[in-house]
Amino acid sequence: MGELVVSHKNIIDKDTRRLISNRYHRVTKAINAMFWNIDSDSKNSLYVGSYGRNTAISTSDIDILVSLPRSKYDQLNLHKGNVQSQLLQAVKSAIEIPYSRSEIRADGQVIKINFFDNVKFEILPAFRKVDLFGNLLEGYDYPNTNMGGNWEATNPKAEQDAIRDKNNNTNGLYRDTCRHIRYIRDTFFSSYHLPGIVIDSFVYDAIGNWKYVGNGEPTAKKGDYEKRLLNYFNQINTLGRMNLSSPGSNQSVETINSTDCLEKVLTKIAI
Known part of the structure; x- marks a missing residue:
């Protein structure tokens, strides 16, 4: 795992x-x-x-x-x-x-x-x-x-507001995922290029309806969420480029030099 x-x-x-x-x-x-x-x-x-x-x-x-x-x-x-x-x-x-x-x-x-x-x-x-x-x-x-x-x-305020709302709606899973990807990047792939705005924008889109759940609610199998992230990356990665926009401000995010590292990180997390 x-x-x-x-x-x-x-x-x-x-x-x-x-x-x-x-x-x-x-x-x-x-x-x-x-x-x-x-x-x-x-x-x-x-x-x-x-x-x-x-x-x-x-x-x-x-x-x-x-x-x-x-x-x-x-x-x-x-x-x-x-x-x-x-x-x-x-x-x-x-x-x-x-x-x-x-x-x-x-x-x-x-x-x-x-x-x-x-x-x-x-x-x-x-x-x-x-x-x-x-x-x-x-x-x-x-x-x-x-x-x-x-x-x-x-427009940083629009980004911060959108991310706060996303994190609240996922019961904290959003920010934990963004921080975890940074941790894996810096621990295993520190020589690669992967800016924070790429991470935060990717997770914002990839997380879908996933969230932390409380006691008594049905939960997914261990690793299913991480595989979801990797599968989503594979869906949107076209010739080393992803079409991402920053949360809230919807400004285009440059990804052409980031896909290699993000793929390695997500693979490390999921497999």
Whole structure:
């Protein structure tokens, strides 16, 4: 029998969460000071990624979205060249003020901070979307410095809300499955590429009507759920690509470099 799905509650201990929180507030304070000219360590930021979706494990990076004034977005778009890269460098400079001794670099869409204790942060600068009249909308525009630079969209709140509802409807099976897949990935296939958003989006679709059941309710045979996950993967995998959308926001998820690892993980779990 394979490495069947098990509960992964409290997989990030309280001391680590306290450390993460402290660093989150220091980063937020630095961003607010430079871009908003206010003294706040809580406004204009939120946890996103696996940590924000509550599907992270102890090896997961900590993703933070920092919201910047929309006027900065308008100002950047008046400039020539890779303005997205210019923005990342400005955000990097702000973060270097409280963390001058840490390894900090701009990489694609984020600023990466590698701390001495191997906790890794990724900071995503973003701008709230607005309508034609300047009214705030749900969702953000964020920079991608690759291929000369462009703006992309994300809606982390919609993702988090959808995942919370899915987890509640499955009595916790959803998040346990996402965390278990991460655990198997990092334990047995750490050299392969499999981002958290691919895992969370796949499980969101693959889980179907499966859920944890209470005493007295009929249960499936051991291993049936894990085989369901593998079978679903085989159904949607076409030439190394899966058609996945992020929960809630329904934005397309890039999977072309992730199918090999996901197949190995699901096979490990089911067989």
